Amino acid sequence: MAKVSIAAYVYGRVQGVGFRFATQHQATGLGLTGYAKNLEDGSVEVVACGEQEKVDQLLAWLKQGGPKHAQVDRVLSEPAAPGHYTDFKIKY
Numbered sequence: 001m002a003k004v005s006i007a008a009y010v011y012g013r014v015q016g017v018g019f020r021f022a023t024q025h026q027a028t029g030l031g032l033t034g035y036a037k038n039l040e041d042g043s044v045e046v047v048a049c050g051e052q053e054k055v056d057q058l059l060a061w062l063k064q065g066g067p068k069h070a071q072v073d074r075v076l077s078e079p080a081a082p083g084h085y086t087d088f089k090i091k092y
Helices: 019-029 052-063
Strands: 003-013 033-038 044-051 071-079 088-091
Touching: 003 052, 019 033, 019 044, 019 052, 019 088, 044 052, 052 071
Parallel strands: 033 088
Antiparallel strands: 003 044, 003 071, 033 044
């Protein structure tokens, strides 16, 4: 099965609520690689690489609001250049 990569930008109350850790847990459970990183504008960048179906599942989870303490207002996503990630990390 072909691998795909996306970059998603999640806006709302997504910092300081365990968003990156919950995203890492979801992505790892789906067998995805990439990372989650807080951005200076208060959003979270998520880069996910893996099978299309699994990437779509993570994207749907992000759009549904992520972890319970988060408040997701919108998610913008675009294709990303495939990275050479071995696992799903939290970047600081």
